[in-house]
Amino acid sequence: MRARLRPVVILMVIALVVAACGDGEGSDTTGAGGSTTAAGGASTTAGSGTTTGGGEEGPIKFGMLIGVTGDYSPYYDVSKAGADVAIAEINDAGGVLGRPVELVVVDNKSTAEGAVQGFSQIVDVEGVDVLGGPESDGAIANLQAIKDLQLPTICPACGTSELDQAGGDYIWRITGSDSDGGLIAAQFARDAGYTRVAMLVQNTEGASAPADVFKQVFTEIIGGEVVADVRFDPGQASYQAQVDQAFADDPEAVYIGAGFEAGGIILTEWQRRGYGGSFMFSPDMIVPEIAALTEQGVEIGDGVAKAAIAAYDTESPAYQSYAPRYEAITGEQPSPGLYDANQYDQYIILALAIAIAGTTDGEAVAAVISDLLNPPGTVVYSYAEGLAAIEAGEDIDYHGASSSLDVNEFGNLASPNFGEQNIVDGQWTQVATVELDASLRP
Amino acid sequence: MIDDMQNIIFGLVTGSILAIASVGLSMIRQTEGFINIAHGQLLTLGAFLGYTFVSALDMNIFLAGLLSMLLVGIVGVVLAVIVFRPVARSGPLAQLFTSIGLAYLLFGVMRVIFGANVTFFPTSFGTRLDLGPVNVTVGEILIVVTAAAVVAALALFLSQTRLGTWIRATASNPELARLRGIPVNRVSHAVWFVASALAGLAGVMVGLIGNVHSELGWTQTLIILAAAVLGGLGSIYGVLASGLLLGLAMDLSALVIPTSYRTVVAFGVLILGLLLRPQGLFVSAGRREA
Numbered sequence: 001m002r003a004r005l006r007p008v009v010i011l012m013v014i015a016l017v018v019a020a021c022g023d024g025e026g027s028d029t030t031g032a033g034g035s036t037t038a039a040g041g042a043s044t045t046a047g048s049g050t051t052t053g054g055g056e057e058g059p060i061k062f063g064m065l066i067g068v069t070g071d072y073s074p075y076y077d078v079s080k081a082g083a084d085v086a087i088a089e090i091n092d093a094g095g096v097l098g099r100p101v102e103l104v105v106v107d108n109k110s111t112a113e114g115a116v117q118g119f120s121q122i123v124d125v126e127g128v129d130v131l132g133g134p135e136s137d138g139a140i141a142n143l144q145a146i147k148d149l150q151l152p153t154i155c156p157a158c159g160t161s162e163l164d165q166a167g168g169d170y171i172w173r174i175t176g177s178d179s180d181g182g183l184i185a186a187q188f189a190r191d192a193g194y195t196r197v198a199m200l201v202q203n204t205e206g207a208s209a210p211a212d213v214f215k216q217v218f219t220e221i222i223g224g225e226v227v228a229d230v231r232f233d234p235g236q237a238s239y240q241a242q243v244d245q246a247f248a249d250d251p252e253a254v255y256i257g258a259g260f261e262a263g264g265i266i267l268t269e270w271q272r273r274g275y276g277g278s279f280m281f282s283p284d285m286i287v288p289e290i291a292a293l294t295e296q297g298v299e300i301g302d303g304v305a306k307a308a309i310a311a312y313d314t315e316s317p318a319y320q321s322y323a324p325r326y327e328a329i330t331g332e333q334p335s336p337g338l339y340d341a342n343q344y345d346q347y348i349i350l351a352l353a354i355a356i357a358g359t360t361d362g363e364a365v366a367a368v369i370s371d372l373l374n375p376p377g378t379v380v381y382s383y384a385e386g387l388a389a390i391e392a393g394e395d396i397d398y399h400g401a402s403s404s405l406d407v408n409e410f411g412n413l414a415s416p417n418f419g420e421q422n423i424v425d426g427q428w429t430q431v432a433t434v435e436l437d438a439s440l441r442p
Numbered sequence: 443m444i445d446d447m448q449n450i451i452f453g454l455v456t457g458s459i460l461a462i463a464s465v466g467l468s469m470i471r472q473t474e475g476f477i478n479i480a481h482g483q484l485l486t487l488g489a490f491l492g493y494t495f496v497s498a499l500d501m502n503i504f505l506a507g508l509l510s511m512l513l514v515g516i517v518g519v520v521l522a523v524i525v526f527r528p529v530a531r532s533g534p535l536a537q538l539f540t541s542i543g544l545a546y547l548l549f550g551v552m553r554v555i556f557g558a559n560v561t562f563f564p565t566s567f568g569t570r571l572d573l574g575p576v577n578v579t580v581g582e583i584l585i586v587v588t589a590a591a592v593v594a595a596l597a598l599f600l601s602q603t604r605l606g607t608w609i610r611a612t613a614s615n616p617e618l619a620r621l622r623g624i625p626v627n628r629v630s631h632a633v634w635f636v637a638s639a640l641a642g643l644a645g646v647m648v649g650l651i652g653n654v655h656s657e658l659g660w661t662q663t664l665i666i667l668a669a670a671v672l673g674g675l676g677s678i679y680g681v682l683a684s685g686l687l688l689g690l691a692m693d694l695s696a697l698v699i700p701t702s703y704r705t706v707v708a709f710g711v712l713i714l715g716l717l718l719r720p721q722g723l724f725v726s727a728g729r730r731e732a
Contacts, residue, residue: 025711061478068558069553069558069656070558070657073558073559073560074559074560129457168449199559203702225663230700230701231700231701231702232701232702232704233702233704234653235657235661235662236661236704236705237456237648237651237652237662238452238455238456238651238652239701240452240455240456240651240693241449241452241692241693241701241704242696244448244449244452245696245701261560261653261655264560264653265562265652265653269651270560272570272581273570273572273577273579289559289561289562292562293562296562296563296564322474355595406468
């Protein structure tokens with residue numbers, strides 16, 4: 001019996017080792033460069049129920065827990081650039097409470113597991129005072145810890161529907177919800193006159209939630225038919241069988257809810273086999289890698305593939321001040337699909353909140369965030385303007401580079417702007433502003 | 443029925459790549475006595491090299507694949523000499539854990555050199571061909587044909603050449619082979635070269651049908667191990683067959699259960715196979731590992 005079981009035991013041991021190898025890179029800390037490089041600092045133990053923080057002396061530490069590697073890695077450089085613009089603006093205005101601000105970046109590997117490891121590092125080792133940067137999976141994975149530690153946190157790019165009613169105390173979301181993303185995709189399908197669509201959806205929370213909203217709205221409210229709902233696990237070398245299933249009943253269009261790693265493979269397989277049709281993409285597909293596929297012969301440009309993401313308020317003075325500074329770093333214009341202005345806004349908000357609270361104490365800082373985002377108050381468009389108003393004893397209402405940032409009781413944007421994105425000349429381009437049809441809300 | 447045939451084609455493509463990726467692991471296991479966990483990283487290296495040759499140097503895909511095989515084969519020999527040979531005296535367990543460390547090292551080095559981003563081969567490999575009720579792409583045909591040609595060449599090499607005979611003799615009984623005067627170092631170099639080159643080829647194939655990224659080796663290692671163990675680590679032909687079997691099982695399963703269980707099917711087949719034939723599906727009981 002022992003001999004019969006030995007191969008199984010050996011395989012299981014090796015499997016555990018390999019699995020560990022695949023996930024074990026989460027402690028990769030990235031210095032923010034220059035004066036913003038991580039430098040350790042005071043910390044408290046996670047779960048202790050006490051406020052975290054970098055202490056009362058030296059720089060105030062702004063954490064950025066973000067996917068430097070993995071599915072979200074294409075967002076990293078531009079996200080960091082947006083954050084750097086904010087940090088420089090804050091420090092140029094004299095810092096916060098007379099102290100300079102330091103950006104501490106930790107890689108969450110674009111996974112929930114990596115986010116939990118990274119959260120432990122950025123809180124326990126780096127001792128940050130406030131936190132920004134997390135995407136959906138990471139925000140949900142650390143949601144309870146954020147609340148327990150009373151760590152003011154802003155999600156610049158997490159659309160997860162689990163945050164629809166979970167924030168407003170220690171976590172805020174300054175982009176549209178995935179629920180609205182799924183709804184807009186259904187609206188695209190309705191407006192295009194589609195009656196039969198298929199779905200290809202990755203089995204991750206960030207992809208499944210908007211897909212479920214899309215399916216519900218398209219079938220129950222619009223009255224369309226989902227001819228195939230194909231779910232798959234990411235990380236595979238090929239998705240041929242899944243793509244074939246999705247197109248088996250000749251749908252007019254296919255909704256793809258996936259990260260770009262799987263989505264790119266699916267699209268190249270779609271092109272090779274010449275299935276035809278159109279696509280609605282989830283926001284995670286709005287990355288340069290997907291757009292660049294058109295240069296390799298994958299014919300998803302010129303409206304064949306549509307997606308929607310939060311759109312920037314380009315008329316806002318905050319945007320007009322931010323855009324050239326961002327462009328000076330990246331050489332590119334701000335892109336709503338990359339959430340760079342949201343990354344900028346989150347740190348301006350956190351800095352203003354600390355300035356209003358007069359302390360880095362998490363509970364005190366969190367208590368003022370919703371107020372500084374909503375009227376009444378003097379409308380301000382930059383950290384310096386806000387600081388001047390605060391010092392003048394005024395209430396403030398910060399309007400950011402990404403939007404006016406008014407939030408509801410759950411810390412979600414009250415009126416998010418969305419832009420329809422098409423691939424034009426190999427790049428994601430906003431071709432229209434999308435107004436949500438409220439009658440489609442489930 | 444049409445769906446069955448279409449999924450058989452998908453399974454053949456998946457299985458062909460898996461077979462090529464797994465056979466090298468089996469060869470190392472047979473002749474060197476340990477499971478090389480870094481094998482998946484050699485696959486990644488092949489994918490990156492192939493991608494670089496095609497995208498940066500505008501090289502023909504076939505030439506790029508061949509060059510990638512050669513370079514990864516050479517890297518395999520170098521690693522054998524400078525990493526694995528010095529620890530060989532400490533036994534297979536030391537070599538196994540050395541290979542884990544090496545896998546991490548290769549992963550890190552490749553991430554520094556090639557970056558962490560996901561990339562796609564610029565080669566379209568043509569569009570689909572309709573063959574009656576099913577369709578297939580030129581690229582898929584080439585992958586299956588290439589895999590078949592490689593298997594045939596490997597079989598000829600092992601059975602018809604003196605070096606191949608030495609390899610089989612060393613795999614069967616290393617001590618006896620040494621006593622009989624077989625140059626075991628030369629055999630070792632040959633095995634490392636062939637095994638690593640095949641990993642490199644599999645990497646190019648995976649990159650062609652999917653994408654290229656630094657995590658590729660980690661994502662493929664478990665399924666490669668599954669194919670190798672299912673076929674019987676001591677049987678090269680068994681591993682080839684089990685690679686095909688697993689590929690077919692995964693893609694045919696899509697006809698009856700949701701595709702999200704594709705990987706579950708592969709490991710379900712593995713566990714069932716091991717329970718029924720713990721020595722491996724294609725290894726006789728007399729050759730069972732000690």
